[in-house]
Amino acid sequence: MLPTATRMSLFKNLFKEAGVKDVITLFHAPSVPASMRAHAILKQAAATAQSSATEDQASDHDNQSRLQRTDFNLAPELYRSDSADISNLDVQETPPTPDQLTSILDYLGPSKAGTVVEEATGTSDALRKFNAKQQAFQRPVTVDWNNGRAVVGDDESELMRLVRTLPKETDQV
Incomplete structure (x- = not known):
């Protein structure tokens, strides 16, 4: 029997909804x-x-061979x-929701907070400034x-x- 993670991945691939991307x-x-x-x-x-997803099957497969x-x-x-x-x-x-902004700041790291929210010096400062003024979102x-x-x-x-x-x-x- 396959490991649980492999079974779940296989199950998701077999039964995932068409159009969910x-x-x-x-x-x-x-x-x-x-x-x-x-x-x-x-x-x-x-x-x-x-x-590239619909290239002719008889064509050069170099582009299709690369996973992307x-x-x-x-x-x-x-x-x-x-x-x-x-x-x-x-x-x-x-603008994003506060939860979305929190995720974005997590993805980027605290040093990038000022690039996302105007004049922010860190994650908590960015969230505070965003909650006070959503137009501060860059x-x-x-x-x-x-x-x-x-x-x-x-x-x-x-x-x-x-x-x-x-x-x-x-x-x-």
């Missing part, structure tokens, strides 16, 4: 140029992930545009909730690293 959230402000750049980078990554996240896309019910059906980037123009912040990672700003290499990080269950393949 990793969620990446972009806390976005259309008026902030860096946020618009981050959004464009993530939209491009979603389009690339979709196209291929089910990353933009959630159509949360984001509407003229582009094709792109679904699992959750684009939020509202956008863009991109969060991979399943892998416990976050990126502040529009650094393309950091955003692509976050997007390409394999879901935790796949890491052990």
Whole structure:
């Protein structure tokens, strides 16, 4: 009999709901140029992930051989545009909840609190300032909730690293 963790992983893979995918959230402000750049980078990554996931089976398999996240896309019910059906980037123009902010600060570490909440010197200071004034939250912040990672700003290499990080269950393949 297989170990419990292996059985559970197998069970999840066999019976997981169609359409349930990793969620990446972009806390976005259309008026902030860096946020618009981050959004464009993530939209491009979603389009690339979709196209590489459906490559012709007779084609070069080098791209398919590399393990990478291929089910990353933009959630159509949360984001509407003229582009094709792109679904699992959750684009939020509202600030995170206090619980979400706590998770984001945990992912980034206390030294990055000032990059997430204006003039914060640490995690508790960031939470205090955020609770007093939610507009102190700095956008863009991109969060991979399943892998416990976050990126502040529009650094393309950091955003692509976050997007390409394999879901935790796949890491052990």
